[in-house]
Amino acid sequence: xxxxxxxxxxxxxxxxxxxxxxxxxxxxxxxxxxxxxxxxxxxxxxxxxxxxxxxxxxxxxxxxxxxxxxxxxxxxxxxxxxxxxxxxxxxxxxxxxxxxxxxxxxxxxxxxxxxxxxxxxxxxxxxxxxxxxxxxxxxxxxxxxxxxxxxxxx
Amino acid sequence: xxxxxxxxxxxxxxxxxxxxxxxxxxxxxxxxxxxxxxxxxxxxxxxxxxxxxxxxxxxxxxxxxxxxxxxxxxxxxxxxxxxxxxxxxxxxxxxxxxxxxxxxxxxxxxxxxxxxxxxxxxxxxxxxxxxxxxxxxxxxxxxxxxxxxxxxxx
Numbered sequence: 001x002x003x004x005x006x007x008x009x010x011x012x013x014x015x016x017x018x019x020x021x022x023x024x025x026x027x028x029x030x031x032x033x034x035x036x037x038x039x040x041x042x043x044x045x046x047x048x049x050x051x052x053x054x055x056x057x058x059x060x061x062x063x064x065x066x067x068x069x070x071x072x073x074x075x076x077x078x079x080x081x082x083x084x085x086x087x088x089x090x091x092x093x094x095x096x097x098x099x100x101x102x103x104x105x106x107x108x109x110x111x112x113x114x115x116x117x118x119x120x121x122x123x124x125x126x127x128x129x130x131x132x133x134x135x136x137x138x139x140x141x142x143x144x145x146x147x148x149x150x151x152x153x154x
Numbered sequence: 155x156x157x158x159x160x161x162x163x164x165x166x167x168x169x170x171x172x173x174x175x176x177x178x179x180x181x182x183x184x185x186x187x188x189x190x191x192x193x194x195x196x197x198x199x200x201x202x203x204x205x206x207x208x209x210x211x212x213x214x215x216x217x218x219x220x221x222x223x224x225x226x227x228x229x230x231x232x233x234x235x236x237x238x239x240x241x242x243x244x245x246x247x248x249x250x251x252x253x254x255x256x257x258x259x260x261x262x263x264x265x266x267x268x269x270x271x272x273x274x275x276x277x278x279x280x281x282x283x284x285x286x287x288x289x290x291x292x293x294x295x296x297x298x299x300x301x302x303x304x305x306x307x308x
Contacts, residue, residue, distance in 0.1 A: 010207065010211055010214065013206060013207070014210070014271060015203060015210065016294075018278055019282060019290065019297075020184040020278055021203055022294055022298065022301070023297065024185070024199075024203070025203075025222070025301055026177060026224075026297050027174065027178050027181050028223075028224035028225065029301065029304040030174040030177070031174070034174070045178075049175055049179075052167060052168060052169040053164065053166070053167070053169060055167060056164075056166060056167025056169065057165050057167070064164055068164050068179070069179060069182075070180075070183045070186070072186075120174070124173065127173075127304060128300075130302075130303050131300065135296055138296075139176075139293070139297075140173060140176055142293050143173075143176040143180050144176065146281045146284050146285070147176070147179055149280055149281055150180070150281060
């Protein structure tokens with residue numbers, strides 16, 4: 001892989017051996033498209049993912065959320081402050097364990113989430129359509145296997 | 155894919171249909187490991203990739219570099235200022251086109267790059283070893299195909 005060359009003739013050199021670089025540039029691009037498309041909402045990185053995970057897992061804890069989005073706990077706290085300020089999610093004291101917060105999405109949050117999902121579909125479309133459905137499944141599986149080991153190591 | 159569940163039982167919900175989320179969390183994790191391992195050097199995101207690409211492509215232009223790392227031109231300029239300040243790279247006026255800068259790595263930059271590559275190998279190792287060499291090649295190919303369409307669209 002070390003002799004990889006890009007479509008434009010630029011050589012990746014030894015950087016081509018590191019998957020982190022390849023991940024980052026695809027992700028930078030998707031991120032930029034997403035930020036541009038949602039500029040009117042002023043969504044910080046991680047806000048949309050957090051909202052989507054809270055919606056899919058009513059009552060999820062802060063620690064679980066933090067692990068799933070791979071963000072530091074302090075960043076997660078500040079994302080949750082932001083979500084509460086917008087009225088899109090709420091923290092409730094867990095009935096099982098008073099020290100822990102259970103997170104829930106609000107109806108307003110669900111409406112916003114619906115709209116943001118529609119935007120993401122559009123921005124990811126061109127890129128994802130480069131891969132066949134089978135390749136997409138495979139890509140997701142490979143990424144999830146890589147992520148699983150990150151989580152185990154902590 | 156929409157019913158994907160993580161190893162820890164957290165549901166991805168509709169987020170599981172978006173490859174951007176999967177890319178981001180693996181990349182966040184690799185990035186965090188990299189930042190921790192190179193904390194003494196205080197490397198900003200993109201600095202290492204830029205240095206490696208300049209090393210592999212002596213005389214590369216600012217615009218080419220910006221496209222390869224998927225960073226805005228203004229960010230690229232500030233990364234190059236940083237690299238020059240550290241004495242790791244230099245800008246020279248192109249002899250063919252006086253308006254454009256040709257970028258070169260310095261011997262000091264090459265020494266630093268060597269050390270940083272050694273650190274990256276260590277931080278990426280645990281994650282990359284989840285995949286077989288064939289799977290790694292495939293992952294790189296899929297990511298590059300996705301990136302190629304991003305570049306074409308600009």
